[in-house]
Amino acid sequence: MRETPPAPPRRHLTLRDVSEVSGVSEMTVSRVLRNRGDVSKKTRDKVLLAAKQLGYVPNKIAGALASSRVNLVAVIIPSMSNMVFPEVMTGISEVLEKTSLQPVVGITNYRPEREEAVLYEMLSWRPSGVIIAGLEHSDAARAMLRASAIPVVEIMDVDGEAVDAVVGISHRRAGREMARAIVKQGYERIGFLGTKMPLDHRARKRFEGFTEALAKTGLEVVEQEFYSGGSALLKGREMTQAILERDPNLDFLYYSNDMIGAGGLLWCLEKGIDVPGQLGMAAFNGVEFLDGLPIKLATMDAERREIGRAAARIVAERTSGELTETGQRIELEPKLQIGQTLRRY
Amino acid sequence: MRETPPAPPRRHLTLRDVSEVSGVSEMTVSRVLRNRGDVSKKTRDKVLLAAKQLGYVPNKIAGALASSRVNLVAVIIPSMSNMVFPEVMTGISEVLEKTSLQPVVGITNYRPEREEAVLYEMLSWRPSGVIIAGLEHSDAARAMLRASAIPVVEIMDVDGEAVDAVVGISHRRAGREMARAIVKQGYERIGFLGTKMPLDHRARKRFEGFTEALAKTGLEVVEQEFYSGGSALLKGREMTQAILERDPNLDFLYYSNDMIGAGGLLWCLEKGIDVPGQLGMAAFNGVEFLDGLPIKLATMDAERREIGRAAARIVAERTSGELTETGQRIELEPKLQIGQTLRRY
């Protein structure tokens, strides 16, 4: 049996309550609670005691309205479920933890209309900055970002026109470099496996860069396979089987993400296919997860964590005034990880 | 070189601006923008046009202060990186999307002092409700939750005393049931592999339930292995190798999460170990990911998505007034998934 707890307060406590209990003016209470201005130790202690006793939690809504300062940074990303954005978030958190800024996350599920709605909602809370994935937004979204008059950092991708600052890699280039690495190893009959997501612009750009670089050497993607939904690992298996059944002569498979690549790799190893001798494989992202596979899948590290860190740094420095210019552009280098599925021995 | 964009506004637009442009009172503008009260179509159109032209985004801070209504739900979870909480988030989002409520996520990294800080920060924005992982919180955190006078739903776990509502599974019971299933199949020399996380109370409770149920049959865990950090899949491999080297006679391995279980399974299959004949295996969580493994790992579904949905439903219904009682308790049933690693043929 629980003891009867002290009757919960009918309304939220205010500075006034703390002021009355401590016998100090609201203004001074406010100063103590914000560590602002000179307050005698004696007064400070009285106030702190009263606040703690009452269980007072300041109302940031009122504070923000009065000061027009909001320590929130809006982070808008397409998804939380594919291992890449959690890592970006980690990078953002690492940097913001050292400041008074707090990330607030909104998820768009790769839907532009959702992005617009989430952005509108978040901007209406007057955050100190916006970190948003991608360079493709609706006109309305772009207009909102521009009108917001706060630091805006578009992340992940640098191939396009940014509203303000941008931090990312060139996915076109990532695709091109992978194509070159594959061709260099002598592979010629290349299949592509990806997601059925017309709105995943970064995947699209990688694919474009990839085919473009292949074309320069006179090659092309000879088979393709797409999926949507479900366990990516399982889909990777199924697609790999399907594509190889359609064209058993493929000698390389390029996957648009590590998870389907891993599924494909597991399937090939089970079937006793000689990887990378008979069949080479590569994917994209460089998630830590790959370290645990039987052999290491070739991939290209998207620098997710560093992107998060750099973006957060820009917002933090511009918010604090250390940085006054706008329109920063940071292009990171995607790193090719050869692994054990790309080099012919 | 970019063209000079239209000079960004020096300050945020207010209702007053829209009011002036549209020639309608601030109050009516407010009504239009919130779809509240009767406004003639003519007026409404004028207002909407003016707002759109100006690119006006309402200030929710002022709105919230005036109405003392905030459509935010604080969601406080330990981590985003292990596939389980993203699924909880999905469940929460599914339900909240149909309402006017918005989830706002805070991450604690399993650190109580961080949890306290995040909670304090979020409560200071006066959200409509709190969804928080686990039943173990600092005294201060518990006090804040109680004093907040808003719906609080503790999720994931039901083994303990809740502040208000609770939705989850019994991890003790999950551990017990897994132990019984293992014993029933005739396994006797059981090893346990888990995380080095004294603060992961749910993992601890599963382990306690597990050993307790084993003890009833006269058995015990004969070897243990713990890890922290790094690629869980890789750690699963390494730990499996290590534990089997220490005791090659183990006939069952129980992993505290699917990812290390998957790593262990892959390793065993590579080594040609007969699973589940010579060695049975089981893990915990039931992540979709397991579907793509060579053989399906036994696990216990933690009902993550359904937990998120149920918790969000409680907050939504209590916020809307449909539900007035407090202290709801929803215990979901973890479902044993036998897979192909638990049944001896």
Add this chain to the structure above:
DNA sequence: ATGAAAGCGCTAACAC
């Protein structure tokens, strides 16, 4: 070192 007054941008409540 402390206090008093004004007002941040909206909405509740009421008047017309």
Add this chain to the structure above:
DNA sequence: GTGTTAGCGCTTTCAT
């Protein structure tokens, strides 16, 4: 259907 008035709970500014 539309307008007016009075705050919401803080912080800014200025006075003491």
